[in-house]
Amino acid sequence: MRCVVLPGVYPPQEDTLLLAAALRRERLPPAARVLDVGTGSGALAVAAARHGAAEVTAVDVCGRAVLTARLNGLLAGCRIRTVRGDLLCPVAGERFDLVVANPPYVPTPPAPRPSRGIARTSDGGEDGRTVLDRLCAEVPAALRPSGVLLLVHSALCGVRPTLALLAAAGLRAEVADRALVPLGPETRSRAGWLLRRGLLAPGQEKEELVVIRAERV
Template sequence: MNVAELNGSLGEAWRLACQRIERQDARLLLQHASGATHAELIAHPERALSAKQGDRFAKLVSRRASGEPLAYLLGSAYFCGLEFVVSPSVLIPRPDTEILVEQAVKRVQAWHQAPTQVAARSGDRLRIVDLGTGSGIVAIMLARRCPSVELTAVDVSAAALDVARANADRHGVQIRFLEGDWYVPLGDERFDLIVSNPPYVAAGDAHLQGNGLPFEPFDALSDGVAGSDGMACIRTLVEGAWAHLLPGGWLLIEHGYDQAVQTRTLLLQAGFDTVSSWRDGAAIERVSGGCRSPD
């Protein structure tokens, strides 16, 4: 398949692309390159594809055939039913992370339904911080589902924060974004809830070489420590949480499929109560957390 072949009709371009990549991927990329809707592709496959559109489509198909994730080619991905801007500076949103949002929302709902010393000490608005926010999906979903809370989002990557700010603007939510490494930019601030989806894949894990992961930011996937168990960032989060949680506040962390026991152990050793883990849609323990007891 070459560019010249793709300068014909929409239908012919779609057919040729399907010889190299999945049919649905080819359709979505053709819509993206041509501006046609799905209905137009079906109803008017004879519509001409311009030389510029054909060239753009050919390049997208080649990139997809090389393994580059579809989300990066389209510039967006869906999470919890909403569309978010993504770029190679951030991880592609995954359904696994929905459980982190769900558990955070449950903590907020519990505080509102049965006001405690935590809510009273925090003033009228509960305070939540999302550490390692990436594209901002967790903070943005919490801002949408819990509009009465005050959201802060932190990331060490300026490029990731640019994407997160764009997503916050897109979805009309107010979030304070801070650049820095984990707790560093927070100073001595304290929160009712700390949430995080940190890098947790061991640096030598073979999974990092497949499923499009080589195209995603390595620093957002793994702690990068040679020979590590992938738990370095989770340890940092647990060890630093106590100084940034209000009494009665919660820490919730997403982790790998086999890291729940280790994470719970770290939480217990750090003095957290009500330590537990929650399963994602695949019945895998994906999020663990605990509560700092009221003083």
Template sequence: MNPLAPPGVYAPQEDTELLAGALSDEPLPPGAEVLDVGTGTGALALEAARRGLRVTAVDVSRSAVWAARLNARLAGLPLRIRHGNLFDPVRGETFDLILANPPYVPAPRGDRTPRGAARAWDAGGDGRLVVDRICREMPALLRPGGVLLLVQSALSDPDLTVGRLRVSGLKAAVTRRHRIAFGPVLRGRERWLRGRGLLSAAENEEELVVVRAELPV
């Protein structure tokens, strides 16, 4: 998974790999409809397309849309790529699988709208600015039996994500966990996170999780 990632576009990292592993476990028939929101370089969308799935990829960043189109062309894989904010470009459509690697890192100035590359990770003071929107809006885009796979940090309360998806009528659970060393973003706000009680004094790794939610048939 080595797509081109121009400056300002989120490059595939451990969270991408974790979500790709969850994608590989899903028994989807060829031709199933997949939506990848916040596609970035298109890495996950391309993984799905390699399985013969019909993939739509969306990103709010024009640079990311350009990068995903370039990577799809280089890979020789068909992707339908749209520029827009989360689900806005696909209103009224439904999918068999939705992939989401949204911003999920709590930000010290959570009242400010993230700009530039920070849009890929900053998600308000509690890290749930986009995750909560996905929980609210995503169920309307799933077909019966359809699945959401979402990756987020333990810092942004996966249990709350599971609870909100269940309230919406989905079967939801954390299905994968993986601990990683702090990256540059977390290192830069480590003191603030500890002060907020989001990291204990002993923690020196971040836990990533995949939340899987399924709309009953």
């Protein structure tokens, strides 16, 4: 798709493509409602609309991301509702058939969290799970019966904790996809710190991305 990305907005990357492929494999029910949490460029929201979703909502805490998603929806000829806010707060009380999320997940040295800019889009906190754990806790209540969560993140921040949290919330969770990709620029910039923590091996040039599929049962 033709994609506009404003400064400070997370651009489509390998994780976006991996999640989009998983999204396209989902069978959406009639009149399906889809939520894209942390939409960034809106690429996944557009993919959901093109896949046949009747209603797509894209949420991001960044105003520029909301504008970018709106622009890309218009360019693609897709009707997308864009809302600014923190994770699921703007859609509290609503229910969806599919939720997709590509949150910040890169483990990050302790420091004041950036309030804006591209650095914020990858800042997952010291263990990479600051936003991940919130999503695992908040998304189950936003799913309709048989609703599905598709969530992408790096194995650097742990796969088992994600599966365990989603299972504890009553979802049937599994790894749907895995892919080895070159380390991104933000991960490379933190390589020394990640190496000292034992999260990267000496000379490691790639990381594993996983897509978690969790279904409400």
